[in-house]
Each structure stands twice: as structure tokens, then as C-alpha cells.
Amino acid sequence: MSLRSYFLSSAILMGAAGIIGASGPLQAKAHAAEVSGQPQPLPLPPALPTARDVSYGGTITLNVNATDLQRHILTMQETIPLPPDVSEKGGDFILLYPMWLPGDHSPTGTLDQLAGLKISAGGKQIPWVRDTVTVSAFHVQVPKGTHQLDVSYQLLTPVSPKEGRVVMTDAMVNVQWSAVSLYPAGYFTRQIQFKPQVVFPAGWSYGTALRSDGAQSGHTVTFKTVSFNTLVDSPIFSGKYFKKFDLTQDDKVPVTLNVMADRPEDLAATDDQIKAHRELVHQANLLFGSHHYDHYDFLLALTDKLGGIGLEHHQSSENSGPRGYFTKWDKTFAARDLLAHEFTHSWNGKYRRPADLWAANFNTPQRGSGLWVYEGQTQYWGYVLAARAGLMTAPQVEDALAEVAAVYDGRQGRMWRPLIDTTNDPVIAQRAPQSWRSWSRSEDYYSEGQLIWLDADTLIRKLSDNKKSLNDFADTFFATNNGSFVTSTYQFDDVVKALNAVQPYDWATFLHQRVQDIRDHAPLDGFSRTGARLTFTEKPSDYIESYSTLRHVTDFLFSLGFAVGKKGVISEVLWGSPAWQAGITRDQELVAVNGEVYDADDLKDAITAAKAKSAAPITLLLRDGDSFHTVSITYHGGLRYPHLEGKMDGLGAILSPLSGKISVTDHKE
Template identity: 70%
Template sequence: MKLYHRAALLCSVFLGLDLCAVAAQAQTAAPQQVPVPSPLPQPQDIPYPGKMQISVDATDLSRRIMSIKEVVTLPPELSQKGGDFILLYPMWLPGDHSPSGTIDQVGGLEVRSGKEVLPWHRDTVEVSAFHITVPAGTRELNVSYQLLSPVSPDEGRVVMTDVMENIQWSAVSLYPAGYYTRQIPVVSQVILPEGWQYGTALRADGPQKGNTVTFKSVMFNTLVDSPIFAGKYFRKFDLTQGDQVPVTLNVMADKPQYLNATHDQIARHKELVRQATLLFRSHHYKHYDFLLALTEHLGRIGLEHHESSENSGPLGYFTKWDETAAARDLLAHEFTHSWNGKYRRPADLWAANFNTPQRGSGLWVYEGQTQYWGYVLAARSGLMTVPQTEEAIADVAATYSAQAGRKWRPLIDTTNDPIIAQRAPLSWRNWQRSEDYYSEGQLIWLDVDTLIRKLSHGEKSLNNFAGDFFGTNNGRVMPSTYWISEVSSTLNSVQPYDWTAFLHQRVDQINPMAPLDGLTRTGAKLAFSDKPTDFIKSDSLLRHTTDFRFSLGFQVNKKGILTNVLWDGPAWNAGITRDQQIIAVNNEAYSEDVLKEAITEAKGKNSQPVVLLLRDSDNFHTVSLPYHDGLRYPYLSGNLTEIKEILSPLEPEKSDIKQ
């Protein structure tokens, strides 16, 4: 008897014919999709009928663990009847433009009602949502868990070291689903290591008690927007200007000697505040706290907030001032975000809570124009010299002139990259394009600025747009959202022109050539020299790389490992890829100087090629590069008068300040 017939006979004997028919149908029917769980409740713009308390113990430095305790008062209706209560872990974080919440670092979750441990389960679709079964009569929940922060960069961004820590409330808090985060009140508390100081946009609610700081009640969206820097070695510098709105530079460092700022250096940071206020004709913070970590151990960061910013810089930010110019536009960039990004925000980048997806179609304004003002304000305040800023602009112009990916991908599509790649390493960055809306956006806004100046015969500039667009509702902290049509209409009010078509062509369409009209319109030209500029030297020093992008077409770190290879450049055409290691150059052991000498000696059509011995994992191979144009480093030549004018400090009588 065949196996199938025997199985059918047994089925009919023991189960009955109807059940056998169902079983047979189940074996032959195509699978059907299982319905997904019910969606989470949509956030409502109504007050949360309860409150939250969050306490973070950040003293376990050796194990890099933060321990969190929350008390969540339940809505009266749920308390009376019982049911499903949902807590969310923040995932869509402002400034990251992607679902980058560190949900993978959460451990030890326990929920109690009094002494009773309540069951919870994670939503199988929205894995950052925790469903808690609440018995009738439960008035509040006691929630505890840990943030198991990375102990090394291999596991993620390091936020705790022996001498400093970065407490981001998005990483150490759960909040109720179903409400706008601006409607959820919360009292927060942090326990710091003994003797440590801290900086934050939050304000303490009374004197500090031992190592414990309790902050005034704020809404949950404000809490998440107010991180803490705390450290053993810490200094505060007052940057407050004539408007008497408090601004503080909070600095922590790996060692105390790196906090030794000069009077002149702090004066330049004060001038940054003054120049930004003159430019934007307003402030949108009750007080502002720069948070700056000078470190080689805490993870790198540059993240904007409405009344503060998280920044990291090199140890020698103050003590090796002449070598760190390439890092000194960061504070100007993040400070600009208080106006551009936090106050004025693209409508699709604003969300009711931290678990609603955001869309980044306006990032070329949000980040691109901020990148532009970051350079300009750094120069106007003296954080960078005008020549250093010109050199930085030249590097941007050369980089995006060599960006091969512009042949297939419009700039607007790169605004999706925070979600697509989440800043993971890319094999062919200048072909894939990555987040080009930053610096290519910067070139577009230089184009806009110089065109306004030309059309208005020098009477108007992008300064006027900055005041008109970002200077509304002086003193208001609540965000004011916009669509791109408002950007075009405000530009048109400053200087009549078809700005919609202008921006559409540069942002939405494929452009094989970089947008360098902003340079050429002024008489400046992108040129190349066989000597690196001071800015390139500083940038290479800070990144621990040597730049050969505009000669052989790659960058290489101190160990000879290729960190970036340009698509369709000489190295790419020779079959070289990133992560290979240069062992020898023309049969001589590799060093930065040896490679530079070989490139120089190969200059001229009749010269010998540059020969590299490369290691690729356990394999070695030799590559010949028939490149004969010598070392090439970008700089600006020609008439730089208008560039210098753009970078010149504003004064009250020239700044269009509204009286």
C-alpha cells in the first residue's frame, strides 16, 4: 500500500471524514498572511491624566551601566477598570532623522504595582512598545530597568567613561503611548558620581542633595531635548551677551589641563553668540547651554537641541588652538540649529511623539543651510580665520566636484539616507552619495546668497532671509513648522526671482556638475596646489588620515589602510578598494612621506607609474597606477573680495535688526 493511501485510511478511521478533509486541505492550500496585531494608539494632543517620575543612577562607571527607576501614574479610567497599558521606548530622535533609539541596550525590565510584579510583553510589530497588563485598582506603576551602554566603540557609541558621561533621556526613559509628548509632565532626577559637575538645559529644582540632582518638572518632549554632560573635570564659561539671555559653555575633558582656555578663546565663543543673534535677529531659548566634551574616549557627537547642543572635540581644542581649526565650525553649526531645525522645522520632520516616523525632504534646508551658516558664523566670530574658512569652502567644492554619484542620484534622494544607512560605513561613499544634503546643500545656499547680492546690487543678501525666516516670534521656544514653498516665498520677498525653479533644478534633478555658481559668480575659482592648506592639515590631523583624494583618489589612515576610495578615480580604475592596506610604495615600506614623494616623482607624462604593494586580508598583490599629475590639494584663487565680505562680522547698524 502506498504511504499516502495508508495515511488517508488511518485518517478516516481515527478522525472522521470531515476532519480528514480539513487536514488534506491544510496540506495543499497556499499559506495565508497572519493578521498583524492591532496598531498602537495614535498620539492625541490632550493632557496626559497622570504624571511621570524618572530617576537615573549613573554611578556605575566600571561596568558602564545606568540604572533607571520610573513611577508612572495611570489614567483614572484605566486605574478603575484595568487593562492594557503601553509604554514606549523613544526611537525616532530629533537630530538623528532616523529610528536610532538604543532599544538593544535595554535590559532587566521589571514592572510592579506595589509588591506585585506585573506581566508585560513586547509588541511583535513595534518592538519598542511594551504592553503591561494592569489589574483594576492599580494607581501607579513602578518600572525599573538598565541601560547597558557600550563598553567599547565596537558595540556602539560610548556614553560613559571613568571621568565623563553623556546622559541622553531618550535612552533612559519609557513614556505612555497615546499622547503628544508635549502633554506628558515629568520630574527627572540623576545620581552622579561623587564630586562631578554637570551641564544641561534643564534647571535644578532646589539645592543639590549630595550626588543627587532633581530637576524642575518639564514636558517629556523637553526632557528628551535636554541631555546632560557630567564629568570629573569640568568648567563653565559665561557667554551671555547684551540681551541678558543666559548662554553657558559647559566643557568637560579627559584630563584637567585640556580645560585651560584663554581669555581670547572664550571671547571668540562670546562673539559667536553675538553674531548669531545679529544674524537671526532673535533668540528661541530661555537660556542656552553648549555641552562640549574634549575627549578621545567618549563617543563622538554633534547633536542639536533647542536650548543646548551635544558636542565633542579634540583634546587640544583650547591647548592646540592652531591645529584644531577644522573642528571649530561645530559649535557654530549646532548653535544655528536652535533657529534652523529646532524652532523653524520642516513640517514632515516634526512628530507628535518619538515613535512616529519622520520624513526628511527638507533636510537640505535644515542641515544644508545650517552647514552654510556654521562656516560663516565660525569666521565672523573668529573661531576660524577667514583664510581657514576659504580653505574649508574650497575643500567642500572639490569634494562635491568629484562626487561621482551625482551622475545617477539627485540631492533630494540623499535626504532618505539617515533611514537607509543610519551612518553605517559605505563601500563606495562618493558613488552612493550618503548624506550629501549637508555640504552640497551648503554650496547651494552659497549660490543663493551670491545671487541675491548680485540681483540686488549688494543691497540684500541671505542675511536678510535669515532674519525674516528664522527671526519670527522672538523669544518663542515652541517649533514653527514650514513647507518648502514658504522658503521660496520668503526668498522672493527678499529679492524677486523664480526661486522655486532655481531650487528645484539644484535639489530635485540630477546634476552631473557640482553647484559651484556661488563661487564663480564672485570671481573665485577652485584651484589645486601641490601643498595642502592649513585647513586640510588640520582636518587630516583630527581624522588621523592623509588625503590623496584629488591625486590617486583615496584617503589612508596612519596604518596605511585605505578608508575611502573614489569611484572612477585612478585607484578605483586600478581595482583598489577601501580597507586594503598599503604595505610598500615603489618597493619601499609605506609611509605618508614615501607616498607623497612617489607621487611627486611620477609627475609628467614620461615618468614611471606609482607602484603599490597592497594587502587584502591574507592576500598580497601589486598595483601599478599610471598617474602623472602630481599632488593636488584644493584652494580658492581669483577674486575673493565678495567671499571675504560674506565672512565679515555683522555690526548692529548693518544687520537689519528689527527695532
């Protein structure tokens, strides 16, 4: 029976069973519906097999050709040995394309880019049929006696940002194994073994958490056999201009900063800059008192061509930064918490993980109820570790925290939506642009979560007379089973228990109020306990200047209520702000201010001049598609940028480097 006949027969039989099996009132209702001509639903196809925690048996080999840079195409060859029961009997064998990717918290698999799928056995092509419900599943009707499948396909990666994230340029390639792999259904992915191989462009170097098996032929590198979980968790950066920096500490566990760039001059790092990255590893080891990797590879692309990315992995990062990351060190510091953030995820997110974010395979939906810990506390430690390492100064981090406090305290969406509900946003919005982000809220569990953990840290310090802090929580909660790679899951009560072990308090209520309740204001008690308070001045902080330069935006959020991006395009409008009251929306182009062609400095001058109560409204000419319209905004508040003022001793203590040394014999259980 052909695969298409199999599905058709199944549907007919299931439909017939539904009719023949009906009796009495049900039969009468069905007959009445049929007579009246009303449609009835067809039965769904059979469910996919449930993943089992048993060994798949054979090892799948996967070859990726990453050399077609001009057309941005990755080409794959996969050899899949079949289980004995499938070989003996033949029948329906299902291959899955990964969709639910760890770290994305949503079904973001690039299934739309998969093309050219051909499956054969013994030189004969075998037809496949896509599942009509789970469209990432491919049914293969395997002939009896078949022992392996030979599978070929391509990934048609975006040729420009208009189609999606660019992963291939003339100088670099980002291979994400989830995008270039098919795997058999019915098994935990940790139980499926892969032997990966990559063909790189001539002369290029690469970085990855994978390790070569020593076999290299020309530009082809073969890596050691790993589980599919480990493979998906070990992306590759490969580039024409590439440099490696050793960050290994006294514990002798190898840590490497792998940097690729659009141009060779972007790789010119100074000794002091690398020293700060080496100190990041040292400070993280002191904070967490453990590690859950036997080597770690930071992957950093300095580029304006490769698509931006910030993704965590157990033994590597996967990040992009500005081209001036090293060469314009004094101007790019607003991007330098990123590596600290992703490194923290090795402990928080990859090793310790909310139970509902763990899944048996990459096609099982995940739930993000614990993301305020997974991402929120990681965001907190990212800033703290950046300061402790010297990647950012303490005043720079304080300015960054002021910006976070101002944004989330003024977020109007908190009037209707609790923070916990934003943990669903990766699935709801999948990080698509939002017209009114300040009202709908977005993934606020990141930065508002950061404020919650600052609140908790300062409260622990206060209650314990500075004998304890959130450092102690990190040292116990994330430091279990030092050296273990096995994910350790947790739930809300486990977090509460760990906090109480550090400092007794009603932490359940503390967290419920901040995470699950609707609250008028962001949790800013962490600032007041340190002696700092949020205020606004007419001068932007150095952090805002750095952030604005990196993002190509000019910030008027706390005055008129909007931000302006490239070419004068409005990138955000705050709900309820003067701009919102005037009917301004994002994506309109700001053409003129008070009759003069728009210039950011001129608008700043106009806002300052309008401080006088007798001043005329500020007049803005806006272009919306092919239409132009003028709005007048009556505003006398002047320029406003967030700052912290008061005693900074408390924040200074949090951001100060830890002292000590990690011994190679240190081991926590």
C-alpha cells in the same frame, strides 16, 4: 485573562473572522490554498493607539543613577501614575521606548541596550509582553484598581566603540534622556510631564539646559518638571574635570559654555579663545535678530574616550571635540565650525522645522525632504558664523569651502542620484560605513546643500546690487515670534515665498534644479559670482592639514583617488579614480610603495616623481585580510589639493563680522 492569552485569543479570532467571513470566490480560493498546502499570512496584532493631543494628567518621575562607571551601566527607576480610566478598568497599557530621535532623522534609539525591565504595582510584579511588530512597545496588563506603575531597568551602554558609541568613561558621562526613558503610548509627548532626577559620581559637575528645582541631596540633583519633549531635548554632560564659561550678551539672556575633558589641563582656555565663543553668540543674535531660548548651554566634551557626537537641541548643543581644542588652537581650527553649526540649529531645525520632520511622539517615522534647508543652510551658517566670530579665519573658511566644492563637484554618484534622494540616507544607511560613498552618495544634503545656499546668497547680492543678502532671509524666516519655544513648521513653498520677499526671482526653479534634478556638477556659481574659482595645487591648504591631523587621515583623493587612515588602512576610494581603476577598495592596508614600507611622505614623493610622462607606474603592495597583492597605477598628474584663487572680495564680505548691538528690548513678531 493573562496578557499572553489576550494576544493569542486576538490572533485566533482575527484569523477565524478572516475565514468565516469569506464567501463565494474568496472562500473557494482560501479552501483551494488550504487543500494545496500553501501557507497564508497570519493577521498582524492590533495597531498601537494613535497619539492624542491631550494632557496625560499625572507627572512621571524618573531617577537615573549614573555612578556605575566601571561597568558602563545606567540604572533607572520610573514611577508612572495611571490615567483614571486605566485605573478603573485595568487592561492593556503600553509603554514606548523612544526610537525616532530629533536631529538623528532616523530610528536610532538604543533599544538593544535596554535590559532588566521589571514592572510592579503595590509591590507585586506585573508581566509585560513586547509587541511583535513595534518592538519598542511593551504591553502591560494592568490589574483593575492599579493607580501607578513602578518601573525599573538598565541601559547597558557600550564598554568600547566596538559595541557602539561610548557614553560613560572614568571621567565623563553623557545622559541622553531618550535612551533612559519609557513613556506611555497614546499621547503627544509634549503633553506628558516628567520630573527627572540624576545621581552623579561624587565631586562631578554637570551642564544641561534643564534647571535644578533647588533640591539636592548628596550627589543627587532633582530638576524642574518639564514636558517629555523638553526632557529629551535636554541632555546632560557630567564630568570629573569640568569648567563653565559665561557667554551672556547685553540682552542678559544667559548663555554658558560647559566644557568637560579627559584631563584637567585640556580646560586651559585663554581669554581670547573665550572671547571668540562669546562673539559667536553676538554674531548669531545679529544674524537672526531673535532667539528662541530663555537660556542656552553649549555642551562640549574634549575627549578621545567618549564617543563622538554633534547633535542639536533647542536650548543646548551636544558636542565632542579634540583634546587640543584650546591647547592646540592653531591646529584644531577645522573642528571649530561645529559649535556654530549646532547653535544655528536653535533657529534652523529646532524652532523652524520642515513639516515632515515634526512628529507627535518619538516613535512616529519622520521624513527628511527638507533637510537641504535644515542641515544644508545650517552648514552654511556654521562656516560663516565661525569666521564672523573669529573661531576660524576667513582664509581658513575659504580653504574649507574649496575642499567642499572639490569633493561634491567630483562626486560620481550625482550622475544617477539627485540630491533630494540623499535626504533619505539617515534611514537607508543610518550612517554606517559605505564601500563606495562617492558613487552611492551619502548625506550630501549637508555640504552640497551648503553650496546651494552660497549660490543663493551671492545671487541675492548680485540681483539687489548688494543691498540684500541671505542675512535678510535669516533675519525674517527664523526671527518670527521672538522668544517663542513653539516649533514653527514650513514646507518648500514657504521657503520660496520667504526668498521672494527678500529678492524677487524664480526661486522655485532655482531650488528645483539644484535639489531635485540630476546635475553633472555641484552648484559652484556662488564662487564665480564672488570672483573666486576652484583650482588645484601641489600643496595642501592649512585647512586640509588641520582636518587630516584631527581625522588621522592623509589625503590623496584628488590625485590617486584615495585617503589613508591609521596604520595605513585605506579609508576611502573615489569611484572612477586611478585607485578605483586599479581595483583598490577601502579597508585594505597599504603596506608598501615602490618596494619600500609605506610612509605618507614617501608616497607623496612617488606621486611627484611620477609626473614625468616617461615615469614608471606607482607600485603599491596591499594587504586584504590574509592576502597580499600588488597593483600598478599609471598616473602623471602630480599631487592635487583644492584651493580658491582670484578675487576674494565677495567671499570676504560674506565672512566679515556684522556690526551692531542687540538690545534687551528688541522683539520681533
